[in-house]
Amino acid sequence: MNALQAKISADPQAAAQQSQLDRxxxxxxxxxxxxxxxxxxxxLRSSVQTDTDAVKFSVIDPPTQPRAPTAPNRPLLLLGVLVVGIGAGVGVAFALSRLRTSFATAARLEKVSGMPVLGAISEVVTDTVRSGRRQRLKLFAGGAGALLAAFVLLLGLEFAQRGLVA
Known part of the structure; x- marks a missing residue:
């Protein structure tokens, strides 16, 4: 090692060459x-590109607009909503009739309560009560008619939109 160091220090040109070679x-x-x-x-980029190129989509059929609607059968849906609505109304009316605590006859009251009934007051139907009942019946008939008219109108609109009406 000392001999090499001595040669390097003795020949500065070799030392400069050595340092140039090292650089x-x-x-x-x-x-x-x-x-x-x-x-x-x-x-890496090329491998990712070849991996993503492996999944290719090709359009077999060009996109077209469907001729038939993709919505549910609306006339059937409207009929179902009507039936469910009427059923819900009947169910609410039945529940309200069960919640009211009135009895049509004295025998029914006696049977339910288990106690003897000493007397009963019958219903007195006056002209005012009759006219009130007629008014409520007219309102009920009008509401039922309006519901039926709305159903027919919606069905007519649906068929008109489809172009099935002549």
Missing amino acids: DIASLKTQYDELFQDREQVR
């Missing part, structure tokens, strides 16, 4: 590392 090697090593990293990145 060149370091520079080339840095460039090599950068090129190696760039190559790896390019390889």
